[in-house]
Amino acid sequence: MIKYVLRRILFLVPTLLLVSFCVYAIVHAAPGDPAQLALGEGATQAAVEVKRIELGLDKPFIYQYFAWLKNVVFHFDFGSSYRSEISVAYQIRSYFPNTLKLAGLSVFFGALIGIPIGILASVKQSSWFDNFVMSIAMIGMSVPAFVLALVMILIFSVKLRWLPSSGFSTVSEMLLPITALGMQPMAICARMTRSSMLEVIRQDYIRTIRAKGQSELKVIVHHAFKNALMPILTTIGLQFGALIGGAFVTETIFLIPGLGRLLVTAVTNRDYPLVLGGVVCVATVVAITNLLIDVAYALVDPRVQAQFKNAGGGAFSWPTLIKRQGIKPK
Amino acid sequence: MRRKISVLMLALTIIAGLTAGCSSQSQDHTEVSQASSESGVTVGNEVSGKELLSVALSSNIGGLDPKTTVDRYSANVYGCIYETLLVYDSAGNIIPNTIVESYEQTDDITYQFKLKQGIQFHNGEVLKAGDVKFSLERGINTSMNYLVGDIDHVVVLDDYEFNIVLKSSNGAFPAGLTTPQTGILNEKAVNEKGEAYQMHPVGTGPYKFRTWEQGVSVTLERDDNYHDTLPYFKEIVFYEIADDTTRANQLEVNKVNTAILASTDIVRFQDNDDYQVVSADTFGLIYFGMNYNSEKVADVKVRQAIAYAIDAEAITKAAYFGYADTATSILSPNLTYSDADKIPINEYNPEKAKELLTAAGYDDKKLQLTLVIDTRSDVTSVGTMIKALLNDVGIDCEVVTGDKTSMSGSYYAAGTNYDIFVGTWYCATPDVNSQIFTTFHSSNNGATGGYVWMHNDEIDALIERARKSADSAERQKLYSELQMFVFDNKWWVPISYYIDNWGVSSDIDINACLDAAGTHKWWKATVRN
Numbered sequence: 001m002i003k004y005v006l007r008r009i010l011f012l013v014p015t016l017l018l019v020s021f022c023v024y025a026i027v028h029a030a031p032g033d034p035a036q037l038a039l040g041e042g043a044t045q046a047a048v049e050v051k052r053i054e055l056g057l058d059k060p061f062i063y064q065y066f067a068w069l070k071n072v073v074f075h076f077d078f079g080s081s082y083r084s085e086i087s088v089a090y091q092i093r094s095y096f097p098n099t100l101k102l103a104g105l106s107v108f109f110g111a112l113i114g115i116p117i118g119i120l121a122s123v124k125q126s127s128w129f130d131n132f133v134m135s136i137a138m139i140g141m142s143v144p145a146f147v148l149a150l151v152m153i154l155i156f157s158v159k160l161r162w163l164p165s166s167g168f169s170t171v172s173e174m175l176l177p178i179t180a181l182g183m184q185p186m187a188i189c190a191r192m193t194r195s196s197m198l199e200v201i202r203q204d205y206i207r208t209i210r211a212k213g214q215s216e217l218k219v220i221v222h223h224a225f226k227n228a229l230m231p232i233l234t235t236i237g238l239q240f241g242a243l244i245g246g247a248f249v250t251e252t253i254f255l256i257p258g259l260g261r262l263l264v265t266a267v268t269n270r271d272y273p274l275v276l277g278g279v280v281c282v283a284t285v286v287a288i289t290n291l292l293i294d295v296a297y298a299l300v301d302p303r304v305q306a307q308f309k310n311a312g313g314g315a316f317s318w319p320t321l322i323k324r325q326g327i328k329p330k
Numbered sequence: 331m332r333r334k335i336s337v338l339m340l341a342l343t344i345i346a347g348l349t350a351g352c353s354s355q356s357q358d359h360t361e362v363s364q365a366s367s368e369s370g371v372t373v374g375n376e377v378s379g380k381e382l383l384s385v386a387l388s389s390n391i392g393g394l395d396p397k398t399t400v401d402r403y404s405a406n407v408y409g410c411i412y413e414t415l416l417v418y419d420s421a422g423n424i425i426p427n428t429i430v431e432s433y434e435q436t437d438d439i440t441y442q443f444k445l446k447q448g449i450q451f452h453n454g455e456v457l458k459a460g461d462v463k464f465s466l467e468r469g470i471n472t473s474m475n476y477l478v479g480d481i482d483h484v485v486v487l488d489d490y491e492f493n494i495v496l497k498s499s500n501g502a503f504p505a506g507l508t509t510p511q512t513g514i515l516n517e518k519a520v521n522e523k524g525e526a527y528q529m530h531p532v533g534t535g536p537y538k539f540r541t542w543e544q545g546v547s548v549t550l551e552r553d554d555n556y557h558d559t560l561p562y563f564k565e566i567v568f569y570e571i572a573d574d575t576t577r578a579n580q581l582e583v584n585k586v587n588t589a590i591l592a593s594t595d596i597v598r599f600q601d602n603d604d605y606q607v608v609s610a611d612t613f614g615l616i617y618f619g620m621n622y623n624s625e626k627v628a629d630v631k632v633r634q635a636i637a638y639a640i641d642a643e644a645i646t647k648a649a650y651f652g653y654a655d656t657a658t659s660i661l662s663p664n665l666t667y668s669d670a671d672k673i674p675i676n677e678y679n680p681e682k683a684k685e686l687l688t689a690a691g692y693d694d695k696k697l698q699l700t701l702v703i704d705t706r707s708d709v710t711s712v713g714t715m716i717k718a719l720l721n722d723v724g725i726d727c728e729v730v731t732g733d734k735t736s737m738s739g740s741y742y743a744a745g746t747n748y749d750i751f752v753g754t755w756y757c758a759t760p761d762v763n764s765q766i767f768t769t770f771h772s773s774n775n776g777a778t779g780g781y782v783w784m785h786n787d788e789i790d791a792l793i794e795r796a797r798k799s800a801d802s803a804e805r806q807k808l809y810s811e812l813q814m815f816v817f818d819n820k821w822w823v824p825i826s827y828y829i830d831n832w833g834v835s836s837d838i839d840i841n842a843c844l845d846a847a848g849t850h851k852w853w854k855a856t857v858r859n
């Protein structure tokens with residue numbers, strides 16, 4: 001297992017290289033002159049030329065990319081924003097944690113509500129509760145988060161004055177953005193849980209467990225849910241990855257200084273160092289999230305764990321088992 | 331079982347490591363948190379609501395060093411921190427600012443200044459001529475170049491006297507020294523902080539920098555040792571709120587007490603006794619332009635026909651709900667040398683448009699033009715209406731649209747693949763040279779502002795003469811000639827002059843602050859009695 005995790009972490013390096021190169025190529029190819037944008041409208045062409053040389057934009061594209069890469073690898077320096085000359089690392093340190101918090105808490109909220117109601121809906125299939133939950137899920141998936149955000153601000157902040165309309169420092173400030181952004185993950189979790197549970201609770205072994213006299217609660221939670229968990233974990237991982245880079249509008253509405261806002265501004269201004277730094281962060285987090293989901297699979301499903309063993313994974317290797325428990329191979 | 335637990339612990343450690351930055355970064359930030367109350371007084375700060383001015387700006391604050399950031403939103407903030415050498419008085423004359431004892435132009439290219447003694451920066455350093463030399467010369471060939479690019483060098487005569495020597499005569503130069511972008515920085519502070527200076531700006535202004543929560547707000551506190559009249563408010567917080575609805579919401583819940591409003595949000599506050607809507611003239615306008623490089627609009631009859639098809643008054647009413655003025659001249663009426671009161675509104679006459687098109691050879695075949703509009707909401711509205719109006723007179727428009735950056739890079743930079751466009755312009759200084767030179771001089775054709783791509787030696791010569799001259803009468807004559815040239819030849823059809831509308835708590839008075847350049851003097855804000 002440990003070897004597997006280490007291998008996946010090592011694999012992150014070529015992944016990030018490929019992602020950063022592709023993003024750099026795309027932003028570079030997009031129309032717009034970063035030097036002119038950095039100086040602003042009204043700059044003379046002469047000043048733009050000087051700025052272009054200063055930023056190294058007169059060099060070939062490949063040279064620029066490798067110059068950036070060299071600074072990152074050998075000096076851990078992501079450079080400075082073309083526009084403000086503020087360090088990219090500093091800006092990402094300021095913005096990224098807010099996005100992580102927002103995405104993490106939104107997905108957590110979505111899972112916390114979505115999974116239990118999905119389970120209940122599957123147990124009470126075709127009942128009024130099931131229909132009600134699926135209708136709510138449909139609304140949650142259909143209504144864009146920003147629409148929900150604006151409506152919630154109008155009701156809870158402007159009219160009722162119960163909750164603040166912006167910020168992300170206190171619990172009361174977090175409630176509205178997390179709810180608005182978490183509705184879609186909640187809806188998706190509920191539907192996925194229901195569908196996955198319905199597949200499992202119809203299996204023969206579930207009937208057998210019931211026949212053996214186990215309580216319904218234990219049948220559903222301990223046996224059925226555990227077997228239904230894999231697709232739900234996948235959904236949670238995908239939702240988190242999507243929210244990391246995609247919460248720009250929610251961040252704008254609630255004035256949350258997040259990476260989404262920073263990246264949109266950076267792309268608009270063709271601020272290459274900021275775009276690259278942000279994308280590398282997002283790619284790293286998404287890759288690590290996928291890794292954690294894969295590890296979670298092994299924890300949940302013994303069949304997956306066995307695959308790791310058969311592949312010769314370190315902690316589960318025969319030499320270790322012999323040493324620890326005196327097990328001898330047949 | 332133990333291995334499962336250890337793997338689980340490993341996973342949790344990774345998650346905790348990723349989020350560890352969250353709590354520590356949050357604690358590192360000094361935030362101005364405000365709790366709303368029904369009375370509109372904000373609590374939970376070091377200062378009470380009556381001593382706090384909170385302003386919602388409509389764009390991001392790019393930086394606090396003018397060398398890198400010259401946009402007017404950032405200038406609103408650092409305009410409270412730095413002081414300029416010159417200012418405009420209420421009669422529109424350029425006079426020395428409070429840090430300057432005397433100023434005179436000794437010859438065509440030399441301006442002599444004497445600083446007041448004993449003026450201190452926020453870090454305790456004394457303002458000297460060396461700081462001025464440093465502040466101005468560092469701006470050459472940077473974002474500030476349009477203001478200081480004509481400086482050849484600054485000569486320090488002694489600790490408090492210096493000469494600014496230009497490369498050549500420039501009548502517009504003193505106006506540039508009134509803008510916050512040419513505010514004076516402390517050389518020692520900039521050199522000490524290096525790249526981190528943006529987070530530690532130091533000036534001689536009435537407010538000093540306190541904190542900057544990236545992406546959220548900048549907080550300034552009053553310098554109680556300020557050398558001139560102390561401002562009323564102890565603290566100013568500038569919020570970066572780009573979204574119009576969010577800004578209006580923040581005003582309504584009293585998170586801010588001053589906010590610039592979009593036309594659609596004004597009605598929320600107009601009849602509410604807790605608020606007032608304060609209108610402010612600007613130097614900005616939205617216009618319809620034609621490409622000098624385009625063969626299709628090379629014939630003046632075609633351009634005149636297009637102009638006759640455009641109903642600027644109706645567009646202004648529809649796009650801005652009455653919160654803008656119909657434009658006449660290419661220069662805002664608030665600018666020196668503008669002939670906005672002499673030049674008539676573009677005449678709307680679709681029948682005449684059709685006649686001229688027929689005379690130009692477009693009776694059987696339809697004129698087809700490529701219209702560039704970017705995705706800013708008012709540009710899109712105006713562009714869409716113009717397309718429809720042109721269609722009414724038999725002109726087909728293929729619309730190309732995208733964000734402004736892409737449009738600048740794809741179309742304006744090349745200058746060859748479009749015929750007509752909708753643009754906006756904010757003159758950066760009260761002197762029209764910064765607008766005219768950038769938008770009509772052939773040396774600036776391209777994405778920096780010369781979207782018309784004018785190649786006219788006579789116009790170039792006229793612009794250069796007006797720029798160099800120190801004689802107001804001569805400059806007025808030359809700029810009047812240019813305005814009439816553009817009006818007669820229809821390279822620009824001005825549509826609307828922008829008016830800024832500020833929603834303000836009813837107990838606050840910002841009338842003395844507002845500046846048509848868009849860089850407002852927030853230190854002049856007070857409360858109403």
